[in-house]
Amino acid sequence: xxxxxxxxxxxxxxxxxxxxxxxxxxxxxxxxxxxxxxxxxxxxxxxxxxxxxxxxxxxxxxxxxxxxxxxxxxxxxxxxxxxxxxxxxxxxxxxxxxxxxxxxxxxxxxxxxxxxxxxxxxxxxxxxxxxxxxxxxxxxxxxxxxxxxxxxxxxxxxxxxxxxxxxxxxxxxxxxxxxxxxxxxxxxxxxxxxxxxxxxxxxxxxxxxxxxxxxxxxxxxxxxxxxxxxxxxxxxxxxxxxxxxxxxxxxxxxxxxxxxxxxxxxxxxxxxxxxxxxxxxxxxxxxxxxxxxxxxxxxxxxxxxxxxxxxxxxxxxxxxxxxxxxxxxxxxxxxxxxxxxxxxxxxxxxxxxxxxxxxxxxxxxxxxxxxxxxxxxxxxxxxxxxxxxxxxxxxxxxxxxxxxxxxxxxxxxxxxxxxxxxxxxxxxxxxxxxxxxxxxxxxxxxxxxxxxxxxxxxxxxxxxxxxxxxxxxxxxxxxxxxxxxxxxxxxxxxxxxxxxxxxxxxxxxxxxxxxxxxxxxxxxxxxxxxxxxxxxxxxxxxxxxxxx
Amino acid sequence: xxxxxxxxxxxxxxxxxxxxxxxxxxxxxxxxxxxxxxxxxxxxxxxxxxxxxxxxxxxxxxxxxxxxxxxxxxxxxxxxxxxxxxxxxxxxxxxxxxxxxxxxxxxxxxxxxxxxxxxxxxxxxxxxxxxxxxxxxxxxxxxxxxxxxxxxxxxxxxxxxxxxxxxxxxxxxxxxxxxxxxxxxxxxxxxxxxxxxxxxxxxxxxxxxxxxxxxxxxxxxxxxxxxxxxxxxxxxxxxxxxxxxxxxxxxxxxxxxxxxxxxxxxxxxxxxxxxxxxxxxxxxxxxxxxxxxxxxxxxxxxxxxxxxxxxxxxxxxxxxxxxxxxxxxxxxxxxxxxxxxxxxxxxxxxxxxxxx
Numbered sequence: 001x002x003x004x005x006x007x008x009x010x011x012x013x014x015x016x017x018x019x020x021x022x023x024x025x026x027x028x029x030x031x032x033x034x035x036x037x038x039x040x041x042x043x044x045x046x047x048x049x050x051x052x053x054x055x056x057x058x059x060x061x062x063x064x065x066x067x068x069x070x071x072x073x074x075x076x077x078x079x080x081x082x083x084x085x086x087x088x089x090x091x092x093x094x095x096x097x098x099x100x101x102x103x104x105x106x107x108x109x110x111x112x113x114x115x116x117x118x119x120x121x122x123x124x125x126x127x128x129x130x131x132x133x134x135x136x137x138x139x140x141x142x143x144x145x146x147x148x149x150x151x152x153x154x155x156x157x158x159x160x161x162x163x164x165x166x167x168x169x170x171x172x173x174x175x176x177x178x179x180x181x182x183x184x185x186x187x188x189x190x191x192x193x194x195x196x197x198x199x200x201x202x203x204x205x206x207x208x209x210x211x212x213x214x215x216x217x218x219x220x221x222x223x224x225x226x227x228x229x230x231x232x233x234x235x236x237x238x239x240x241x242x243x244x245x246x247x248x249x250x251x252x253x254x255x256x257x258x259x260x261x262x263x264x265x266x267x268x269x270x271x272x273x274x275x276x277x278x279x280x281x282x283x284x285x286x287x288x289x290x291x292x293x294x295x296x297x298x299x300x301x302x303x304x305x306x307x308x309x310x311x312x313x314x315x316x317x318x319x320x321x322x323x324x325x326x327x328x329x330x331x332x333x334x335x336x337x338x339x340x341x342x343x344x345x346x347x348x349x350x351x352x353x354x355x356x357x358x359x360x361x362x363x364x365x366x367x368x369x370x371x372x373x374x375x376x377x378x379x380x381x382x383x384x385x386x387x388x389x390x391x392x393x394x395x396x397x398x399x400x401x402x403x404x405x406x407x408x409x410x411x412x413x414x415x416x417x418x419x420x421x422x423x424x425x426x427x428x429x430x431x432x433x434x435x436x437x438x439x440x441x442x443x444x445x446x447x448x449x450x451x452x453x454x455x456x457x458x459x460x461x462x463x464x465x466x467x468x469x470x471x472x473x474x475x476x477x478x479x480x481x482x483x484x485x486x487x488x489x490x491x492x493x494x495x496x497x498x499x500x501x502x503x504x505x506x507x508x509x510x511x512x513x514x515x516x517x518x519x520x521x522x523x524x525x526x527x528x529x530x531x532x533x534x535x536x537x538x539x540x541x542x543x544x545x546x547x548x
Numbered sequence: 549x550x551x552x553x554x555x556x557x558x559x560x561x562x563x564x565x566x567x568x569x570x571x572x573x574x575x576x577x578x579x580x581x582x583x584x585x586x587x588x589x590x591x592x593x594x595x596x597x598x599x600x601x602x603x604x605x606x607x608x609x610x611x612x613x614x615x616x617x618x619x620x621x622x623x624x625x626x627x628x629x630x631x632x633x634x635x636x637x638x639x640x641x642x643x644x645x646x647x648x649x650x651x652x653x654x655x656x657x658x659x660x661x662x663x664x665x666x667x668x669x670x671x672x673x674x675x676x677x678x679x680x681x682x683x684x685x686x687x688x689x690x691x692x693x694x695x696x697x698x699x700x701x702x703x704x705x706x707x708x709x710x711x712x713x714x715x716x717x718x719x720x721x722x723x724x725x726x727x728x729x730x731x732x733x734x735x736x737x738x739x740x741x742x743x744x745x746x747x748x749x750x751x752x753x754x755x756x757x758x759x760x761x762x763x764x765x766x767x768x769x770x771x772x773x774x775x776x777x778x779x780x781x782x783x784x785x786x787x788x789x790x791x792x793x794x795x796x797x798x799x800x801x802x803x804x805x806x807x808x809x810x811x812x813x814x815x816x817x818x819x820x821x822x823x824x825x826x827x828x829x830x831x832x833x834x835x836x837x838x839x840x841x842x843x844x845x846x847x848x849x850x851x852x853x854x855x856x857x858x859x860x861x862x863x864x865x866x867x868x869x870x871x872x873x874x875x876x877x878x879x880x881x882x883x884x885x886x887x888x889x890x891x892x893x894x895x896x897x898x899x900x901x902x903x904x
Contacts, residue, residue, distance in 0.1 A: 189833025289653020
């Protein structure tokens, strides 16, 4: 917002009788843009503070860094697959045949001062962007910040994550180096596995047979225009909604569902968040200075008949890679045609399934609870054991796939058999999420019990007292009212009841299958095994009066 | 919990423990509602709020950080000019890296980081840290607003007569649904139709097997036991326009086995003195299979670890590949060079719908 910017010039000197120049500029803008009404609502907008709220900021800032550095890279990169012979400063590649895309990437790295730095900042920022989105998404998930009214913003965020993956993939494919070309070949194989239209799609994607002369130029426009354009739109919508809904906050003294407690945008949040952009940028620049990423000059230009070992995609593509690696090589004859299930199932069914599982969760939970209220208080994960368990199970699912994607690295680093790892992943894909779900729920329930204990009996002081008759007891110190409130502020749902299936006249009531499922889920979520009842005032008073 | 909270009178009444002291004045509120929201705790002043010297110190710290940033930017410009672009230095533990990149990145990093650190320190120590409260308002509109909007919409819809004039409605839907077809049709020339392109490679009867590395035609005696040789068809040169597309299908790997070790009948027929030639392109998703285990004659694809047994028709032993590597039928021509007896009998590389 430019309302506060000072402008110098003749107008400022004219006289002190008039309003200061800054105000006059603001007046001018307000008469045309109505900025005062906008600023009235937002300039002193309150932002709650919690360390986990900065994860989304890391994602936002790394996205901005990617755009800034990406624009710079377009000034030097040539998205062309014309074959040229290299005669640049990097001697090991002298005389090697390569595409112009590869050559211009070499030039950015060895010919343009600072080009290598910008390239490395761009790539590092992309990895951090995806990681930050992932962790941010988990923060939102585990605190239940996806609940009404924020479900749509959850979906926007999810789409940003998925589009970010594909933007990353099309981006690292551009240099046309041996590693990324192998990834593109993988993509060709994946497209070919699509039933009926696979070969057509492949021909259209590559402008003929793989690799053809077109895919770098096509990926380029997708990478720098189509996907980032959509992402920018989604990002703006995401931020507008964050502003509009206001931030969630954790329960605490004075922090209610109906208010938001924190620091105003101007000046504190602006300074902190603005400063944080520079912190993130600074750290990424330092990482790019110290750690080489994607050294395409080591890999060499792409040739379809060559490959390097340890061929790995960037980390965010790793889970899809894992799905492909551990899938049995099923090929089925279907009326004289080949169904390439070994590739099609992991990429066209499992890959979307893993992603969609987390994306639709908010809607499932809303259906189970039937809760139509707005929620602005962030849950402590322990207070939503089933949700937390589901989230943890999903993460374990994702990471099992990631292990599969790096099975060769696991094998060489830990001296394991690749066979064993593959079988581990195949089994763990089904078993581990269930196990993690169960364990996480138990842990959450245990923590709820501990909270309950603390509220009712106070904090263990560690002070041991000997009673006159010789017995030793530990002194428990009652919690402050702030703590008591914080530990009991969360809502607890009652399980949904379908009621008797027959009414008093013995006539059977019609209960849909959906309703039955909902009741069953609700019982699992909020029944006796799903949560520990939080202490009631009566229980507290009862124990309290016993003390005296 | 093994310890006891002590319902005994003795515990809480006669003690001087802080807990016991607090109870006396907190008791009344607790009686009313122990879990009630006590409201925002009173604001606690920071040292900078009460001690001007501390505030000055903070001011100097912030200014120092901003100054550092300026110096780092000057350093960045100086590095840009001073460091040669091709100088590689060894820095422990980073290894051999470009000195220019290191200097530019670190100065830029410091310049940016110090701005951020300065701003955050300023906000934390000198700007007001008094928490403020904003009320939230429900997102959903009030019933009156809702009524108004719905009736406005109904009025508008009625005035459009879209519901009543079905002919307009239906033809409009038709037109809007059809028009995107032009866009789809326009995409037709993105590429040619597949036809039988994936079924043929550059191999033909009589084509010599040319060593990928030396560019010389191969003789049987060039293929030693235990070595893996890569070959391409004669006449296919790196400078050719379609080299990449052709080599993506025609790439060949050649090994020499003991003829007695060959278990597959057809493989033996298509070999020459134990020399067998298989497609190098993995049948999973098309990576070049290039790791060869001399003892077992297994080859492994480094991308997804599909493993093929070269003594048994390149059967899949392990991994996600769905079918064996295609074999090229080879023999020796009258000049003693290895030559192809024809193209591959089946499509090379990943499987596809029409593969059959």
